[in-house]
Amino acid sequence: MRERKIILSEKDMPKKWYNIQADMPNPMQPPLHPGTKKPAGPEDLSPIFPMALIEQEMSKERWIDIPEEVLDIYSLWRPSPLHRAYNLEKALGTPAKIYYKQEGVSPAGSHKPNTAVAQAYYNKQEGIKRLSTETGAGQWGCSLALACNYFDMDCTVYMVKVSYKQKPYRRSLMEVWGANVHASPTDTTKSGRDVLEKTPDSLGSLGIAISEAVEDAAGKKDTNYSLGSVLNHVMLHQSIIGLECKEQLKMVDQYPDYVIGCCGGGSNFAGISFPFIHDKIRDDKQVRCIGIEPLACPSLTKGSFTYDIGDAAGFTPLMMMYTLGHDFMPPGIHAGGLRYHGQSPLVSQLHHDGLIEARAVGQEGVFEAALTFARTEGILPAPETAHAIKGAIDVALECKEAGEEKTILFNLSGHGHFDLTAYDDYLAGKIKDVEYPQELIDESIASLEKIS
Amino acid sequence: MRERKIILSEKDMPKKWYNIQADMPNPMQPPLHPGTKKPAGPEDLSPIFPMALIEQEMSKERWIDIPEEVLDIYSLWRPSPLHRAYNLEKALGTPAKIYYKQEGVSPAGSHKPNTAVAQAYYNKQEGIKRLSTETGAGQWGCSLALACNYFDMDCTVYMVKVSYKQKPYRRSLMEVWGANVHASPTDTTKSGRDVLEKTPDSLGSLGIAISEAVEDAAGKKDTNYSLGSVLNHVMLHQSIIGLECKEQLKMVDQYPDYVIGCCGGGSNFAGISFPFIHDKIRDDKQVRCIGIEPLACPSLTKGSFTYDIGDAAGFTPLMMMYTLGHDFMPPGIHAGGLRYHGQSPLVSQLHHDGLIEARAVGQEGVFEAALTFARTEGILPAPETAHAIKGAIDVALECKEAGEEKTILFNLSGHGHFDLTAYDDYLAGKIKDVEYPQELIDESIASLEKIS
Numbered sequence: 001m002r003e004r005k006i007i008l009s010e011k012d013m014p015k016k017w018y019n020i021q022a023d024m025p026n027p028m029q030p031p032l033h034p035g036t037k038k039p040a041g042p043e044d045l046s047p048i049f050p051m052a053l054i055e056q057e058m059s060k061e062r063w064i065d066i067p068e069e070v071l072d073i074y075s076l077w078r079p080s081p082l083h084r085a086y087n088l089e090k091a092l093g094t095p096a097k098i099y100y101k102q103e104g105v106s107p108a109g110s111h112k113p114n115t116a117v118a119q120a121y122y123n124k125q126e127g128i129k130r131l132s133t134e135t136g137a138g139q140w141g142c143s144l145a146l147a148c149n150y151f152d153m154d155c156t157v158y159m160v161k162v163s164y165k166q167k168p169y170r171r172s173l174m175e176v177w178g179a180n181v182h183a184s185p186t187d188t189t190k191s192g193r194d195v196l197e198k199t200p201d202s203l204g205s206l207g208i209a210i211s212e213a214v215e216d217a218a219g220k221k222d223t224n225y226s227l228g229s230v231l232n233h234v235m236l237h238q239s240i241i242g243l244e245c246k247e248q249l250k251m252v253d254q255y256p257d258y259v260i261g262c263c264g265g266g267s268n269f270a271g272i273s274f275p276f277i278h279d280k281i282r283d284d285k286q287v288r289c290i291g292i293e294p295l296a297c298p299s300l301t302k303g304s305f306t307y308d309i310g311d312a313a314g315f316t317p318l319m320m321m322y323t324l325g326h327d328f329m330p331p332g333i334h335a336g337g338l339r340y341h342g343q344s345p346l347v348s349q350l351h352h353d354g355l356i357e358a359r360a361v362g363q364e365g366v367f368e369a370a371l372t373f374a375r376t377e378g379i380l381p382a383p384e385t386a387h388a389i390k391g392a393i394d395v396a397l398e399c400k401e402a403g404e405e406k407t408i409l410f411n412l413s414g415h416g417h418f419d420l421t422a423y424d425d426y427l428a429g430k431i432k433d434v435e436y437p438q439e440l441i442d443e444s445i446a447s448l449e450k451i452s
Numbered sequence: 453m454r455e456r457k458i459i460l461s462e463k464d465m466p467k468k469w470y471n472i473q474a475d476m477p478n479p480m481q482p483p484l485h486p487g488t489k490k491p492a493g494p495e496d497l498s499p500i501f502p503m504a505l506i507e508q509e510m511s512k513e514r515w516i517d518i519p520e521e522v523l524d525i526y527s528l529w530r531p532s533p534l535h536r537a538y539n540l541e542k543a544l545g546t547p548a549k550i551y552y553k554q555e556g557v558s559p560a561g562s563h564k565p566n567t568a569v570a571q572a573y574y575n576k577q578e579g580i581k582r583l584s585t586e587t588g589a590g591q592w593g594c595s596l597a598l599a600c601n602y603f604d605m606d607c608t609v610y611m612v613k614v615s616y617k618q619k620p621y622r623r624s625l626m627e628v629w630g631a632n633v634h635a636s637p638t639d640t641t642k643s644g645r646d647v648l649e650k651t652p653d654s655l656g657s658l659g660i661a662i663s664e665a666v667e668d669a670a671g672k673k674d675t676n677y678s679l680g681s682v683l684n685h686v687m688l689h690q691s692i693i694g695l696e697c698k699e700q701l702k703m704v705d706q707y708p709d710y711v712i713g714c715c716g717g718g719s720n721f722a723g724i725s726f727p728f729i730h731d732k733i734r735d736d737k738q739v740r741c742i743g744i745e746p747l748a749c750p751s752l753t754k755g756s757f758t759y760d761i762g763d764a765a766g767f768t769p770l771m772m773m774y775t776l777g778h779d780f781m782p783p784g785i786h787a788g789g790l791r792y793h794g795q796s797p798l799v800s801q802l803h804h805d806g807l808i809e810a811r812a813v814g815q816e817g818v819f820e821a822a823l824t825f826a827r828t829e830g831i832l833p834a835p836e837t838a839h840a841i842k843g844a845i846d847v848a849l850e851c852k853e854a855g856e857e858k859t860i861l862f863n864l865s866g867h868g869h870f871d872l873t874a875y876d877d878y879l880a881g882k883i884k885d886v887e888y889p890q891e892l893i894d895e896s897i898a899s900l901e902k903i904s
Binding site for chain 2: 003004005007009011012075076077087105106107109146149168169172173175176177178321371374377379380383400417418420421424427
């Protein structure tokens, strides 16, 4: 009987993360202080991040040890299985081999705990007793709640009010793991009160929630802030995904021609692809790494590579990245995790240097792909994840057209158990492609201050 | 580094189910026709079940081959991991070793697909094009929807109306896999119309839904009915759980002193324990198998071992089982899967013969155990499953008291991703122990017709 799952044993789990900064052909542009516009140093970040993470943010070391305590928690669900998608291949009639990495097996249901656990660990090491963060749909908040639970730290989550009301299940899950969850805007921060004063009925936004979480952390000695995507150290921690894939594919004598992930802030795509980009840069491997983003929020395919702030309020450093402009308001698609105006600086630089590709896809095709996947491989994917599935299916069909037996690897970054309202809408014919008008993107980008 | 997960490879997955009817010290009492009260034969069951399942229902063969096609679908998620609960052990301070079998990794989120896939397969083999069934909270309906999807069969699910309204996520999941889901009572069956005529606002019950599903199947040549628990062939299919556990424990040189499962209709408890009861009967192994049931619905601990019907309407054969009486209306606890008046005839006979034990536990302790588990092992359990956790924790604390290094195995039968309302209620202090008054149980049992 053919085997569907490739399982790496716990003792073979990677013991180091891969840092792509060691191998990039062009150096990263430094982050800039939002006030002075001068390169931001460790001292600018230390009020809200621990020194270990600031060092990782700027490190050029290729391999960074994963602490024993982090490995121990990873081993609750890692190494995650790699699946050969025999059923999907058959349904598509493609000669391509399709593999997917099952990151939905973590207790929080996605790849996010890979960095949450590491961040909680380093903060704990430096005496921090509480982490604050923001969350939109709740994937990240759940992951940090889980991680803080393991290190016996308090966790405060500012959850965008509209999600707090519409996605009570994710809020409950955070509370099960002991987090304090607030509907943002709150009246406990200045940023929150400012919003409520102007708009008492505000349903919140990720930008407001970030401002509240940063403000909560900035003033307090025992509290730090934690971010689930975008930053370099987050991409570093996620590299365990691709490192495991390499070992697992080796077990079946395969090497991917394509590595595919959905792309919002960039962390799951970076996680699966960076270890392969290592081979592309250093060993000239002919692997194509493709980030899939929504047509509704197309930062890589339609954004501009320039300096922009990471939040709406301007608390974060300016970062060099593909951005749609921080005033860009993406339409309300179901893939909330991909509704971000900018792209991780690392992913952006690699895209700028031609080492990765990007494609934008519409919502209808994404949900059609999700349904095809659920009905062949069984697993219900998150709407974000379904973008990667759509990308993989498109490539597999191109292989069919060309009669090519390529090997495709994609990241099944999370399950959709908390996203069934989106599937309801799709089955009821309510989901349509949303493309963002180019002139509004141009306008938002044009409003950015030119620096560099 | 110690390993938390014991993984059996796909090629080592058991190829035969274990049929405990081959080894029982006392033979099963036959099912009786509800009208004539004479032993029911294959011809009484053939209008709604395929012959292969009827044969399995009555078979005395010890080992029954799992068809290749069923193994192939099992391999999408099986063998399921066996976890050593190091974190839970540490939190309890127990010298006992605790292992749990992770059945929540199936696409439907529980052990139920183990029998759903087998049932769909045998029906398909005999030319059946559609299966009808009932579902309460939706676990079983999802599993049969998934199974029918794989064999390209239609699936009609009568979902208790109150759940249809309160648990829309499970309904959506069934629809994602292509099932037709109706809020029961419907106006498409006579049973449904009879109810609606008397009670137009009826919120339904499992009894009514069973009647509708059976009626839908009974009259049609290409449609059969499918049941997710109670019957002998269901217990047979679930035996793969315990068979895998035996192999996995062998890999770490362990044998359980205790095997624990929650007990409603009996299928997940039977699945994990019957292969060990085999050893107890044939090799005199000193293993204690304990079924955990809710105080609110204590069929094994407070019911009577007698003939009773399986549904409320009297369509099913009379079966010899521990029952609270088919008129018994269990209080509305969150563990909907354990709210059944009777117990599987196989589990009942084994309990009557002293080969298994039973304990009843209250809801508060169950949710406290669930939270302890979620905060140590990470995984959020279903409320039903949390009964097994409570049972395992109690035994582990008894071991601590006695200073005994026993080995405990329990079945983590399903995740609780669709049950977060229950956790909300617990965290808000709204969940209290519900014990059913003995006199009402006595009354319900006394009303049963005496046969035997």
